[in-house]
Amino acid sequence: MQIDNFHSFQQRVGDEDVELYKYGLKNIAEETLAPLGMCAAFEHNDDLIALLNAEEMPDSEAIDRYAQRIQQNAETYLKFTVSIGIGSVGAEIGHLRLSYQEAARALDMRFYMGDRKIVDYMESVDGETDRTSYPFALEKAFIQAVMHGEEGAIREQLQAFLQALRPESASKEPVLNSIFSLFFALYRLCIEKNVNVQEVFGRDLAGITHMLARSSLEGIVQALDETARLVAAQLNAKKNGNKLFDAVIAYIRNNYSKDISRETVAREVFITPGYVSLLFKQQLQTSFLDYLHQTRIDQACRLFEDSGARIADVAHEVGYQDEKYFFQVFKKYKGMTPNQYRNQ
Template identity: 30%
Template sequence: MYKLFLVDDEIDLVEGIRTSIDWTSYDIEICGEADNGITALEKILLLNPDIIIMDIRMPKMNGLELLQNITSHKLKSKCIILSGYDDFSYAKKAIELNASNYLLKPCRPKDILESVLDIIKVIEKENIKEDLLKKYQIEFNENLPTIKENFLKTILKNPIGDSYDILNKFESFNINLRNSNLVANIITLDYSTVLHELYSDVDICNIKISIKTFINICMNELNFYEVLEDEDHIILVISLDKKEDFNSYLLEVLNNIKNSIKLSLGFSVTIAIGSLVNSLTNINESYSSANIAIGSKFFLGDDRLITPDDINIIDYKPNSYPVNEELEIINSLRILDESSLKESIERFYTYLSSNGIPSKSHMKSATLSLLGSVYKFCIESNIDINSSSNRDLSAFDKVLQCSTLSEIKDQIRLILNSIFYKINDIEKHNSLVKIAVNYITQNYNKDISLESISKQIYITPGYLSQLFKQEIGINFLEFVNKYRIEKSKEFLKDKTLKNYEIATLVGYSNEKHFSKTFKKYTGLTPTKYKDSINS
């Protein structure tokens, strides 16, 4: 029910407004009355009415002054001003003070009611808008952690355009960073491949949560930082108090984080430290340098801090990694060229040795990178190499255990040959199913069976049935029936053909069997289907 408050020093007028209109029938109650502005203000602040009807001329405090006080108290009450003066200056002032309407005395009850009802419509619209805003705000708050994390990832990985817009979003998303002395750090679990074998995804997720907890504990003295997850990494962005903290305090804090995680969880982590940048506009540069640093784990080892200075002392050479040879190896797997695969593997290691005897760590790093690219190719090509060669998941460990170049080359040959033959088997199976499907589409009008097709491609019916279900997703007989029914729909468009003729045309010797099968897959008999498409 809407609350209406009346203010006028003319008691008869107030009485008339109250009694001449059946307010309750319009879902309105008169919650209070006053005969002067001061008393009215006290009651209005207490009752908080939706609508106020007030005279412009009153003792102690006039209507305009009362309206000004209502506005200053930021009340949502809508006001209707009554005045006996046809003076535009009064109306103008009332509008400036956000009066909803200005009525001249004497006012008919009809005019007052219409004005009140118009205001109620405005209030209803405002309430709907306010409810929507509250709903959006609740949804925003619920999704804020995800929004915040995605936004941070975006500015870390991409150049920033409008820094003013970015700073506004920092405030909107409650991001706890300052626009100076920023460092992006990447924290990664060591031996992540082994950990993913030993632990479930839920366990790994809980480990990451624990790591973030330890980060927050260790960061209690630093007020401005953000922690977020990105794939297998945890990113820690810090705003330092001053540049000098980079080489002293920051290293101490990060080393404390690393040691605390290892001591409490039993897992070692490597932390790559990005370069120090002056503002949010180039925070992506700090993240980029941290990303380069984390990639040097193969050279520098695990369970350590990797600083920008560590990266500078590594002697990177233009031909330190044989990119083209890696592509040749992957292409050999793609086209199933065994001879080319062997030659490409040999060229890969010849390239690595072209500048002299490579170090053990360099060779292992290159081999692990090659394995990573090969496994990525298999995943992107939907090649399941795990089913028959689950042992290959420990290939990274096997390479790490090798002590000579010869052992590394032998190991990589074994791994890649295993993958090669797995892909070859998959292609062979796919080819057999394609032949079977092609035979069905060419001979659907004949008496075909699992046994007859098996003889055509020289495999057992049971094996063909297994391949069919595996590759197509449905069994052999269901595929044949579905194909025949689809072809029969084309023949049913011909009004001159009888149902028994169509049954024969699509491979059914019995019209009743055809009709029953047709209804199973379409929900209609052939006759009803024909009527539906020809009506």
């Protein structure tokens, strides 16, 4: 038994409460199956395994009815849904291992069916294949759609990618591996485009892979779609930020000799002063004032190439009305006074 979309459920109720819910599901399973024979349930890797032992085992239809009752009781009393995989019946205790593998396989084979499903392994074996080729061309088309920021194209390419995996005939593992690859192609795109991956993916990538592994195909597709649109939005914001930053830099370079400030520049390019500071931090890892001083001092150095230029005149020409302040700033950025610089 699996709690549907377990990762999301765990985040919603918290780690402590999720243990209580799993304990509640264990009790429900044992009590519901008790009329069929001796039953024991225990937790394994966040799933719940129920073992049933009886003198005469009921047929598959009867077991299915009791599995439905477990689902109904869990939904009624615990307020969540579960999916159940059923392994084959065996007369010897050595069959337990095979039956467990079949039950786990039953859920894996049809994980894309959605939530609240009951899958009997003996009724689900239909010659499925474990192999699926990875559609590299469709991955590239999907990434291109994300880079262009077109939501319709993103969804269209995502559906084309998933269709190429043929989930109706493939088992869970290869399909899930291909989806993981597409998910991390988005991660690589963020690295290449210098997008803050923590803002998109959070800090814990292990948590992301766990979430994807514990979700239905519908939940995984939704997570992929949301992540792709978030990456597209970040890339679009970065493009717009680059254009704005270019306008800010151009204004400073054309007006550094005037009495300008962060507020002056913000008014000229129609943004807030705070956003001006953010752009400098994101683009150059420096402040507006540092960049303005550096621009003025660099221009002053070029003017000092004229040996006849007076220091006071150079100071005024690059935007400093106070000669003493010019000396202080020049020494801070060049490590020497204007006279020392000129003498060198």
